[in-house]
Amino acid sequence: MSFTLFLVFSIAHANNFEQDIEKIKQSALTDEHAYHLIESLTTEVGARLVGTDRSNKAIDWAEKKLLEIGVTQVTKQAVKVRDWQRVSAEATVTSPYSHKLVVTSLGGSVPTPETGIEAEIIRFSSIEHLKTAEKSDVAGKIVYIAKKLIQDKTGDDYIKTVQGRLEGAIVASQLGAKALIIRSITTDNSRIAHTGSVQYLADVDKIPAAAISPADADLLDRLFSRNLTPKLNLKLINTETKWLDSYNLIADITGSEKPEETVLLAAHLDSWDLGTGALDDATGVGVVIAALKQLLDAEVELKRSLRVVFFTDSLFKQNGALEYIKAHKDSLNQIVAATEMDFGSGLIWRLDTKIASSSLKFADAVHTRVSDLGVERGHNNSTSSTNVAHFIPYEVPVFHWVQDASNYFKYLHSANDTFDKVQLNAVQQNVAVLSIFSFMVANSDMQFKLNSSDKQ
Amino acid sequence: MSFTLFLVFSIAHANNFEQDIEKIKQSALTDEHAYHLIESLTTEVGARLVGTDRSNKAIDWAEKKLLEIGVTQVTKQAVKVRDWQRVSAEATVTSPYSHKLVVTSLGGSVPTPETGIEAEIIRFSSIEHLKTAEKSDVAGKIVYIAKKLIQDKTGDDYIKTVQGRLEGAIVASQLGAKALIIRSITTDNSRIAHTGSVQYLADVDKIPAAAISPADADLLDRLFSRNLTPKLNLKLINTETKWLDSYNLIADITGSEKPEETVLLAAHLDSWDLGTGALDDATGVGVVIAALKQLLDAEVELKRSLRVVFFTDSLFKQNGALEYIKAHKDSLNQIVAATEMDFGSGLIWRLDTKIASSSLKFADAVHTRVSDLGVERGHNNSTSSTNVAHFIPYEVPVFHWVQDASNYFKYLHSANDTFDKVQLNAVQQNVAVLSIFSFMVANSDMQFKLNSSDKQ
Missing domain, CATH: 3.50.30.30 (Glucose Oxidase; domain 1)
Known part of the structure; x- marks a missing residue:
């Protein structure tokens, strides 16, 4: 391949790449799939305190929804959880x-x-x-x-x-x-x-x-x-008497070139018993599934793998995240980047990271693609969110899409966390950001792992 | 008295009159007494379902507060009420x-x-x-x-x-x-x-x-x-088993020239059991007492009498209003005008009336004195509010100070009807309007009773 030919190919590739991003963005910004998923989970399952029948029903629900959009690899990891019940x-x-x-x-x-x-x-x-x-x-x-x-x-x-x-x-x-x-x-x-x-x-x-x-x-x-x-x-x-069986739900889309390198997208299915967990965290679950659907529907190539984990027991001790880490200790270093959607339905307004300084330019490039959606570039000292936070000590690189909290804390953890509080436009923006992020990281060679100079 | 002397006297009187109105208005607009009364009733008594001990405590509370501002004639009218209780x-x-x-x-x-x-x-x-x-x-x-x-x-x-x-x-x-x-x-x-x-x-x-x-x-x-x-x-x-004793609380300030002619100011002390009845109707009670206090503190003459009635059982069947009417049937025609404060703490934004067309000019004159407070002049077909509505069939003339309902219905009749929902500035405006209205009607000769031509 001559140099000229390579250049032409590369530009053509770059053009496709930008076109794909634009296509995904425009599609995601009118996406109603996430919103419908949130409606479905809060209506058909409702409150789903970890370990209860409702919580297991939610896990079955999510498995079904993932299969419906064309994900073929969905597995469960058993996790023991408390059976604390409010009377x-x-x-x-x-x-x-x-x-x-x-x-x-x-x-x-x-x-x-x-x-x-x-x-x-x-x-x-x-x-x-x-x-x-x-x-x-x-x-x-x-x-x-x-x-x-x-x-x-x-x-x-x-x-x-x-x-x-x-x-x-x-x-x-x-x-x-x-x-x-x-x-x-x-x-x-x-x-x-x-x-x-x-x-x-x-x-x-x-x-x-x-x-x-x-x-x-x-x-x-x-x-x-x-x-x-x-x-x-x-x-x-x-009351609290015994340990119950619950599950992390894991969905994989295998990368075409580097299947062992994985982008981790997290959210959680369990909710408090008081509301129907619309903001915490049906919205995160809906956004993650809808982002996958955007990528599958766009039929774009993904060189690295995407792994979705809906961690169980997010609200007590994050036994789901802890057990996941225990079971995957040897492969945690294959997570090229992790992000978690668990902050309700506010607009994403900032990108924080915790990644190698040598990879910051790449994060800036991701940010550039979503800055028109109102996203600012934040700092590189993110502590991420509830579940992914447990991965940080294992040097898993983190992208944290910070959402507007103005409304979230009005309703969080209360009977008032119900579907009517979910904002469609914010959900759509969330799907757009998460899709583009996943697409870009999955198709890059960039390594984000903090190196020794970052840790000083 | 020569004509000239009379004119001078009349202008002097008119000047005093306008000065009194302005003084009352300015004082009322910085009044904190009503707000403190609402705080006191909701904090020290709280929920006060009619007929309960709490409700009787509220009646005692109001009697004390009326005596404290210098009202000397406070009486009770016994009324039988339901003892319905939510379990x-x-x-x-x-x-x-x-x-x-x-x-x-x-x-x-x-x-x-x-x-x-x-x-x-x-x-x-x-x-x-x-x-x-x-x-x-x-x-x-x-x-x-x-x-x-x-x-x-x-x-x-x-x-x-x-x-x-x-x-x-x-x-x-x-x-x-x-x-x-x-x-x-x-x-x-x-x-x-x-x-x-x-x-x-x-x-x-x-x-x-x-x-x-x-x-x-x-x-x-x-x-x-x-x-x-x-x-x-x-x-x-x-549960509901028997009838309980409750009371209308009646406070009188006797007019100096025509004591038998009475301006009726109504509100109610009973509340639902779920909240602390801050908007419904601690606010009305607070505003009425504070308006009386404005007039007493200003030491203005009142030619007609003012009668405050805090009707009991406002929330079930208005037995308080009905029993009051029964007991005072022969003197209802001495009520020159009635008004009721029972719509939370929204700003008064309109004056509706149900009065003789020959007296509309006077209502317009009252309105003119409060139009700078954001009050519009409404129609002359008012149905008034919960309790005073029962007086309309007896041809009692009605002034209805219509309040902004935007917030009221968010909280009405719910656990959420609590003191934090009360808006100080609106309460102050309410006190100003009610004081000026009471002052003007009490010092006028105007008869508002609908005459035969009005009823056609």
Whole structure:
């Protein structure tokens, strides 16, 4: 092949490449498949707490949907998960005024005695504030963390606020508290309580933990502003008896040239029991399947393989991700890049990465193809999302498509996470971005793995 | 007194009058008393279903607050009210997919059997649609009225939509239905169910009636759009055993010249049990008390009397208003004008009236004094609000200060009717309008009673 011929071929190839991207983008921007999938999962399956029949039904649903779009290799990886179940929750202020609060157990919370716990409430503005408390002030009381989530696009305040939910029961227990309540971690002011998992340590007494609605937190705050010390009767009934079988669902499209090199696309099928998991994470699941469909329908070549994993147990301990890593330890280095869609239906507005500095130009090139969709180029120190975060210690390179969080935290982990909250235009943009990203990485030779100079 | 002297006196009087109005307006527009009263009632009393201890506590609270601002004549009128109590509500779609719906009994609903009612759902787009149905299609089923409330400033669609709640159980029962569910009458899309009273007829079987959340109504609609016929298990536990004692609370400020002529200012203290009745109607109560306080603090003369009535049982049958009318039948013609504040904390944007055409100029003059607050002049065919509406057949002249309904119907009759939804600036505007209205009517000679020519 003469040099001239090669150049012509290369330009022709480049032209096709750009045309393919444009074709995929335009098609994805009018895609309704993802939206229909979200509708289908939330309508036909609904709430799907990990390990339950509904959760297994969701896994079957996804397998069927993947086969329907033409994916031929779909497998399951068995994962043991908790069978924690929410039964009921009641919280009543008994003094100085009587009020019933809207409350829900944090996910995984131990129950109270059947008659409930009645104790004075002690208020802390944040987990940091709680950490400065004296045992003598806290012992025997119900700790209340009043931290309010601030609304913004980045969702950065969530990282700060969620510490109260994650660590609160441990810190409160160490100070001798009988129970923990937190202001629901949400930017909404509905009379709806938002769950989310609570963490315990093996060597610290587990105390019951619950979230109250924002409007009820306001009420408590008004009682405290009167210098009154409200008493609360808290009754949480939850059960947990055994380990259940659940599954990671894995779908593969084999690459034509380097099948062993894999682009990992993640989302999760399990949801909290309160809503129908529309934003968390039917949307991610719908977007990932629809992006695959875009690539299959476009009949474009994919030199590297694409692997979709819908990790189970995303909401408790990410046993799905952990078991996946354990089972695939020897091949994790074949994941050329990983990304996760698990942030509701906000527009993607930034690309963060954690990749080799030698590959940043390639990420910029991907970004260039989607910048007209409102995506900015962010930093190279991404911690990714819930499941893919567990891959980072194994040096799996990460692309993180940061979504607008403005609406997400209104509904997250609550009964209000339902299909009507899903924004079609954002879903379509998400599909476009994910399709183009997958297409470009799958057809490149670029290695993103952090090299020794990156790690200094 | 010479003519000149009279003119000077009259102008001086007119100047004082306008100065008083301006003083009251400016003071009211920075009034925080109403807002603090709303905060106090919702924090220290909270939910106050008519006839309950909480409701009686609210009446005591209001008496105290009236005495505190310097009202000296506060009396109670005993009224018998229902002791209907909500215990629990569950609604589960059992086929073709399993879903738990967010549901609440309509106020006054009879209970289901303890095991619930399980039946096919039959969907109607509206009460009008239901009225065209055949008995053979409806018998044995659970009727579902899917009408969605349209959001607008006027709230006019509420009048249409609420018919489904008021008449639905009667019409459905006549068609042989086992129960009624309606889409919650709200412009919100929260996973919260909105109650409101249901009506029955003595000679029609009473069937259980409930409202489901808007997001759950969407879910049902999606099932129906698949041409599936969902089954529902509906379990409503409510109790009602006896009549309870409640009270209208009546506060009087005696007029200096024509004490027998009275301006009636109405609101209500009872609330639904789900929220804390902040918009319905702590706001009305707060605004009325604060308007009185404005007039008392300004030390202005009031030639006619002002009478505040906080009617009890506003939310079921308005027994408070009906008993008031019965007890005061002979003096109703001394009410020169009546108005009611019972529409949440939206800005007043229009003045409607139902008064003699010979007095319209005076209403226009009142309107002129508040038009800078964003108030338009409306029509003269007002039906007023819940309680004062009962006075219209007795030819009591009505001023109706129409409030912006945009937010009101998001929260009305739901757990979400809490203090955080109250808008301070609107409350202040409401106080300004009500103070000026009361001041002007109390100091005028104008008779508003519809005369024979008006009634043609």
